[in-house]
């Protein structure tokens with residue numbers, strides 16, 4: 001009764017986000033830049049700070065994690081940490097999760113300044129590289145300044161190329177990371193990435209090249225969309241009792257996975273931004289004045305005008321909302 005022999009997917013793990021493949025494809029240039037920046041750490045010295053930027057699904061997180069792992073396993077003189085600032089967006093949570101990963105004992109009673117001192121001690125003992133992914137979500141950018149002074153090398157990552165532009169001058173002058181651009185992949189590059197995963201995840205002969213080509217074409221340079229489309233299409237074909245992944249399944253699941261970028265962006269909104277988004281969703285176009293008025297009516301503690309503008313900038317940066325016109329004539333609509 002419980003006989004179940006998956007016909008298409010041999011192992012689902014290589015199709016999931018957390019999987020780190022043996023090789024990172026088509027990122028040689030970026031890899032070389034980061035290797036040069038990290039090399040001093042091999043001699044126990046401080047590495048050069050870097051800044052990875054580029055759209056979603058271009059391998060920023062993967063390359064960072066992959067290279068930091070490599071570096072750490074290569075030399076006992078280096079320790080590396082990876083933190084996602086979206087999940088740890090205050091100075092305190094960010095620092096405690098860094099120290100936790102470094103195996104340093106902390107208590108919740110310690111002030112942020114004490115945690116910083118502990119990090120400083122760590123950086124003195126061993127060359128320390130800290131990767132702050134989705135760094136634009138960090139509430140308190142001052143932390144970048146204090147971390148930089150504590151002696152750790154920073155690897156910052158953001159989808160937003162301007163994430164570090166608005167920083168205080170003082171922070172900017174002490175932190176000049178090497179910029180490393182991650183452009184969207186070409187269709188043929190996505191195809192190669194899919195081929196690599198096919199060999200790990202599928203029963204041989206169940207995914208034709210033509211299917212991978214279709215997925216690659218639809219994904220528009222985003223490897224995350226590509227992998228998720230392939231995974232869900234395979235599950236759908238299996239469920240339908242087919243013995244191969246079909247183009248029909250791909251097209252069907254893409255109706256959902258095609259919006260993955262948008263749903264990822266929506267997850268990153270705070271309560272206020274969500275409310276603002278919902279108001280705009282109900283209208284075709286809305287003026288900034290009307291929007292602010294409606295917003296103050298529906299949320300409990302509405303933000304001031306200035307913070308409201310920051311929220312709107314964030315919605316625009318995430319590619320969820322489009323702004324037209326200037327200043328008071330400004331209008332918003334969904335993208």
Ligand SMILES: Nc1ncnc2c1ncn2[C@@H]1O[C@H](COP(=O)(O)OP(=O)(O)O)[C@@H](O)[C@H]1O
Pocket residue numbers: 016017018019020021023024025026027055056057058059060061062063182193223224227
């Ligand atoms: N060059 C590559 N080779 C193999 N897999 C890749 C490559 N680039 C991205 N991926 C895969 O695509 C997905 C999205 O990549 P990720 O690094 O999370 O993108 P980003 O951080 O730029 O949004 C992950 O599952 C990752 O493993």
Ligand SMILES: [Mg+2]
Pocket residue numbers: 060061062133
């Ligand atoms: Mg990422």
